Amino acid sequence: MPISHIPYIESITDFFRMYGLGAPLHPDVMCMKLEDQPDGKLTHMPLSRVNFYRVLLFTNANLYFYKGEEKVKAVENCLCFSYPGKLESWTRSGRLHGYVVYFTPAFAGLDSTHKSFDLEYPYFNFDSDHMISLRKDEASELSKCAEEMIREIYSDAEDKLEIIHKLLHVYLHKVKRIYTAKANTLPNNVK
Numbered sequence: 001m002p003i004s005h006i007p008y009i010e011s012i013t014d015f016f017r018m019y020g021l022g023a024p025l026h027p028d029v030m031c032m033k034l035e036d037q038p039d040g041k042l043t044h045m046p047l048s049r050v051n052f053y054r055v056l057l058f059t060n061a062n063l064y065f066y067k068g069e070e071k072v073k074a075v076e077n078c079l080c081f082s083y084p085g086k087l088e089s090w091t092r093s094g095r096l097h098g099y100v101v102y103f104t105p106a107f108a109g110l111d112s113t114h115k116s117f118d119l120e121y122p123y124f125n126f127d128s129d130h131m132i133s134l135r136k137d138e139a140s141e142l143s144k145c146a147e148e149m150i151r152e153i154y155s156d157a158e159d160k161l162e163i164i165h166k167l168l169h170v171y172l173h174k175v176k177r178i179y180t181a182k183a184n185t186l187p188n189n190v191k
Contacts, residue, residue, distance in 0.1 A: 007048040012102045015050060028107035029164055031149040034096040047089040052104045054082040057142050060097035065090045067130055077139040080131045083124040099146035108168060123179045138178050145171040
């Protein structure tokens with residue numbers, strides 16, 4: 001299928017609308033528990049691309065991602081990553097558990113053309129591992145960070161977006177620490 005025929009989802013709001021998630025609380029960032037998503041949400045996402053970032057922390061999942069012809073099962077305690085332009089498709093059965101953080105490049109201040117981007121965010125590039133398994137303590141630490149962002153986005157505090165911005169960067173750096181440690185344990189440091 002030519003890439004021009006693959007749907008391109010421009011915004012987080014469009015993604016929420018298309019997949020029956022309601023409306024995000026903010027157009028540039030949204031944090032939520034996966035188990036809080038509506039039961040009627042889409043169970044299959046056909047091949048598409050998005051224009052925002054997404055970090056999924058699955059604590060329990062009945063979900064398969066498709067990488068070309070390969071079907072990859074999301075495992076308990078794992079991270080999955082999405083970034084602008086990435087081709088992806090998935091199928092789920094049953095309720096998902098864990099956390100998802102959606103954010104735009106502008107909200108996070110990410111510039112994928114910057115020369116240090118791949119070093120700072122190695123999990124947001126074409127050559128990155130699609131999914132990484134976590135130990136329970138790693139999943140627990142990231143869950144606490146996600147919970148903090150969720151509390152903030154649902155708060156009435158005037159400075160909540162500033163706090164979420166800072167918490168998001170802490171979260172992304174914790175993910176980098178875990179990702180880098182796991183990538184360095186691969187044979188011959190293959191990344």
